[in-house]
Amino acid sequence: MINKLIEKIQKTNAPIVVGLDPMLNYVPEHIQKKAYAEYGETLEGAAEAIWQFNKGIVDATYDLIPAVKPQIAMYEQFGIPGLMAFKKTVDYCKEKGLVIIGDVKRGDIGSTSAAYAVGHLGKVQVGSNSYAGFDEDFATVNPYLGSDGVKPFIEVCKKENKGLFILVKTSNPSSGEFQDRIIDGRPLYEWVGEKVAEWGEEHMGNGYSYIGAVVGATYPEMGKVLRKIMPKTFILVPGYGAQGGKGADLVHFFNEDGLGAIVNSSRGIIAAYKQAQYASFGEENYADASRQAVIDMVADISGALNNR
Amino acid sequence: MINKLIEKIQKTNAPIVVGLDPMLNYVPEHIQKKAYAEYGETLEGAAEAIWQFNKGIVDATYDLIPAVKPQIAMYEQFGIPGLMAFKKTVDYCKEKGLVIIGDVKRGDIGSTSAAYAVGHLGKVQVGSNSYAGFDEDFATVNPYLGSDGVKPFIEVCKKENKGLFILVKTSNPSSGEFQDRIIDGRPLYEWVGEKVAEWGEEHMGNGYSYIGAVVGATYPEMGKVLRKIMPKTFILVPGYGAQGGKGADLVHFFNEDGLGAIVNSSRGIIAAYKQAQYASFGEENYADASRQAVIDMVADISGALNNR
Numbered sequence: 001m002i003n004k005l006i007e008k009i010q011k012t013n014a015p016i017v018v019g020l021d022p023m024l025n026y027v028p029e030h031i032q033k034k035a036y037a038e039y040g041e042t043l044e045g046a047a048e049a050i051w052q053f054n055k056g057i058v059d060a061t062y063d064l065i066p067a068v069k070p071q072i073a074m075y076e077q078f079g080i081p082g083l084m085a086f087k088k089t090v091d092y093c094k095e096k097g098l099v100i101i102g103d104v105k106r107g108d109i110g111s112t113s114a115a116y117a118v119g120h121l122g123k124v125q126v127g128s129n130s131y132a133g134f135d136e137d138f139a140t141v142n143p144y145l146g147s148d149g150v151k152p153f154i155e156v157c158k159k160e161n162k163g164l165f166i167l168v169k170t171s172n173p174s175s176g177e178f179q180d181r182i183i184d185g186r187p188l189y190e191w192v193g194e195k196v197a198e199w200g201e202e203h204m205g206n207g208y209s210y211i212g213a214v215v216g217a218t219y220p221e222m223g224k225v226l227r228k229i230m231p232k233t234f235i236l237v238p239g240y241g242a243q244g245g246k247g248a249d250l251v252h253f254f255n256e257d258g259l260g261a262i263v264n265s266s267r268g269i270i271a272a273y274k275q276a277q278y279a280s281f282g283e284e285n286y287a288d289a290s291r292q293a294v295i296d297m298v299a300d301i302s303g304a305l306n307n308r
Numbered sequence: 309m310i311n312k313l314i315e316k317i318q319k320t321n322a323p324i325v326v327g328l329d330p331m332l333n334y335v336p337e338h339i340q341k342k343a344y345a346e347y348g349e350t351l352e353g354a355a356e357a358i359w360q361f362n363k364g365i366v367d368a369t370y371d372l373i374p375a376v377k378p379q380i381a382m383y384e385q386f387g388i389p390g391l392m393a394f395k396k397t398v399d400y401c402k403e404k405g406l407v408i409i410g411d412v413k414r415g416d417i418g419s420t421s422a423a424y425a426v427g428h429l430g431k432v433q434v435g436s437n438s439y440a441g442f443d444e445d446f447a448t449v450n451p452y453l454g455s456d457g458v459k460p461f462i463e464v465c466k467k468e469n470k471g472l473f474i475l476v477k478t479s480n481p482s483s484g485e486f487q488d489r490i491i492d493g494r495p496l497y498e499w500v501g502e503k504v505a506e507w508g509e510e511h512m513g514n515g516y517s518y519i520g521a522v523v524g525a526t527y528p529e530m531g532k533v534l535r536k537i538m539p540k541t542f543i544l545v546p547g548y549g550a551q552g553g554k555g556a557d558l559v560h561f562f563n564e565d566g567l568g569a570i571v572n573s574s575r576g577i578i579a580a581y582k583q584a585q586y587a588s589f590g591e592e593n594y595a596d597a598s599r600q601a602v603i604d605m606v607a608d609i610s611g612a613l614n615n616r
Contacts, residue, residue: 021420024433024434032435036435041434041435041436041437042434042437042439043432043434043439043441045434045435046432046434071416071420071423073414073416073420073421073423073424073427074420074423076423076424076427076428076441077423077424077426077427077432077441078427078432078434078439078441079395079427079432079439079440079441079442080388080391080392080395080441082427082441083388083391084388087387087388105414105415105416105450106381106413107413107450108379108381108413109478109479109480109546110480112329112379112381112382113381115379115381115382115384115385116381116384116385118385119381119384119385119386119387119390120384124351124354124385124386124387125332126332126349126350126351126353126354126386127340127344127349127353128349129349129350131350131351131386131387132387133351133384133385133386133387133388133390134387142413142415142450142452143452143486144450144451144452144475144478144486144487145475145478145480145482145483146480146482146483146484146485146486146487147482147485148480148481148482149478149480149482167452167453170417170452170453170457171417172417172418172453172454172456172457173456174453174454174455174456174457175453175454176454177454177455177503178451178452178454178496178499178500179452179454181491181492181496181499182491182492183489183490183491183496184489184490188486188489188491188496191486191489192486195485238417
């Protein structure tokens with residue numbers, strides 16, 4: 001799957017991923033109205049609204065991008081109907097040929113991590129049949145529990161040719177509270193990064209490992225160091241755009257081959273029509289605004305990579 | 309909700325929680341057969357089997373215990389039907405008057421943590437209506453992202469009178485890989501414990517905070533230290549029984565008032581009938597075996613507390 005992701009990045013010339021993290025207040029009124037007319041102002045209505053919203057964005061952008069990253073929390077907040085919209089979104093993006101990074105940030109003790117891995121990346125056995133629960137291509141994983149919380153995910157990835165992005169240095173303002181604390185002269189995130197590189201050796205693709213890392217765009221200097229600590233690790237870089245990261249900050253997340261990183265933007269793409277820059281598209285044409293925001297993001301990042 | 313939990317612990321005289329973490333291979337054959345006869349060997353069939361299994365255990369133990377802790381991964385592995393069984397279990401346990409600790413170990417950047425908090429502990433707004441997605445009483449939370457990943461959960465807890473248990477020192481063998489690393493002379497888990505105590509001051513109940521901690525039974529010496537660092541923090545203690553913890557190891561997780569901790573057992577209770585000690589109950593009477601295992605666990609812990 002890391003090979004497929006790299007192929008798609010090369011084909012689209014776009015080392016980016018669109019974060020499908022729909023909030024109801026991003027969804028244009030005409031979509032909400034239609035969904036509520038059919039299902040009422042219910043969880044089912046909300047789920048239908050975010051699904052139709054997603055579908056519009058995917059239809060308008062899938063030819064330009066290699067991957068999407070749905071954030072499951074934004075669906076889980078609507079309970080079961082929300083999770084059905086998550087699954088529908090994953091299935092639809094797969095039909096469109098996109099790589100799906102399930103941003104689930106799961107992680108637990110061994111037997112429990114195994115269950116999460118099976119549910120999101122693998123197949124569960126029921127009698128003589130087996131079924132995929134959510135069937136993403138990659139999942140994000142929290143490393144706080146250490147190796148035995150991560151390895152069950154890696155086992156399922158090996159079996160299914162799937163991959164992970166493990167949290168190393170997150171994009172949020174307080175990520176340093178624990179992640180930056182100094183241990184034997186080096187911050188915790190470097191120790192986690194080293195472990196990710198080590199885990200990654202267990203499941204290598206062509207050049208890059210199936211086991212990637214998450215490093216926030218908001219910390220470019222740390223990205224530079226982590227790039228060297230984890231040379232064969234693909235880095236998922238959240239925090240571009242709305243969270244503050246810019247193309248020029250991101251060049252050091254990439255290797256000299258122009259690969260090694262994939263930059264996520266969520267709000268900046270899916271709610272582009274709400275920004276002054278794209279307001280002329282109008283709410284009705286929110287998906288066209290998203291398409292233009294993708295084009296601009298790719299230009300920003302490619303420009304920065306070409307100028308380095 | 310922490311007050312309700314403490315009241316229920318005092319009323320039942322049982323500082324324990326039953327982990328409803330059903331694996332299909334724990335579910336007696338007669339339950340599986342019946343579920344598959346109705347739904348086939350499908351995700352729906354598996355979900356029906358684990359729900360019926362849970363219901364039997366809850367019916368046989370609810371008068372003896374204050375709380376249950378369903379581990380959502382064990383449901384999530386069966387996709388949407390599994391999560392429907394999770395919700396059914398939460399709702400049923402609530403009907404029975406039990407406190408529900410949703411073992412979800414969520415945690416993300418601020419806006420995403422807010423969505424998880426709403427989904428599991430709060431209510432989401434849809435037009436002019438609001439709905440609870442899963443509606444547990446407590447949720448477990450991963451602290452790796454720092455304060456701004458935790459505070460949105462605390463905000464929802466304040467609004468809804470609900471609580472958290474934040475991972476401090478987990479019960480698994482490799483938990484020390486990052487959690488035990490020394491920072492300024494003290495292990496990371498102590499720094500996290502201090503933060504949990506600080507966060508807890510924001511949302512106090514009568515004597516104890518709504519914001520609790522998770523500390524594994526498998527590390528009793530660390531529990532002793534953490535008990536002192538977080539005097540007003542209720543500690544959820546996993547790892548009793550199947551994972552190796554014993555009653556005598558657990559006394560230092562409790563304060564002198566006999567409160568301050570709640571010990572979880574999952575496999576040891578719900579799959580008791582598979583142990584030599586309870587085999588005489590027979591598979592058909594698995595729930596009676598669970599009831600006896602609860603009685604024995606309470607006696608083990610109470611005995612240890614009385615003898616200290």
